[in-house]
Amino acid sequence: MFQATTILAVKIGDKVAVAGDGQVTFGNNTIIKNSAKKVRRLYEGKVIVGFAGAAADSLTLCEKFEGKLESYQGNLVRAAVELAKEWRTDRVLRRLEALLVAASSDSLLMISGTGEVIEPDDGIAAVGSGAPYALAAARALLRNADLPPGKIAAEALNIASEICIYTNDAIIIEEL
16 A cells, blocks of 8 residues: 655644655555655645545545535634544545644644544644654754744654654645
8 A cells, every 4th residue: 555654734823834754655665756745735725734644545535625625615623523524424435544634824633534633732733654753853843942833844854754764854845
């Protein structure tokens, strides 16, 4: 199975950055691509989404989420809750293996297929293979450096890429 690996989002006030590495792996030991784009702007550029998991599943969920955003006029929380409900109950969607991070200037959410829509307490969300490393690095940077969200996300993912074999340093960042 092809997999997309590490996404990190950092929100400080109304500023948010979502970063993703570029690595796509096949199984547990083969790098297929180094420069995949796992971060996208949705809903007139007002929402940023990043995905980790099986590539086709992730892209399918991005399309579904974009439809929900359109249906709910860009209301991120409502669109996320509706996506999570459909993802969990639909016979086809519930088999999809992916996680989403979605952000706007108002909210930062992690969305899963088991029905969770989680807003992190500290404004940092990470999903994928390198998530624990990126999350730890971002928390340390947030607590100990006066950096904007984009710089924190970039540096934290670079640190994760030095530790996690499923994360590389071909980082794409989208900011609001």
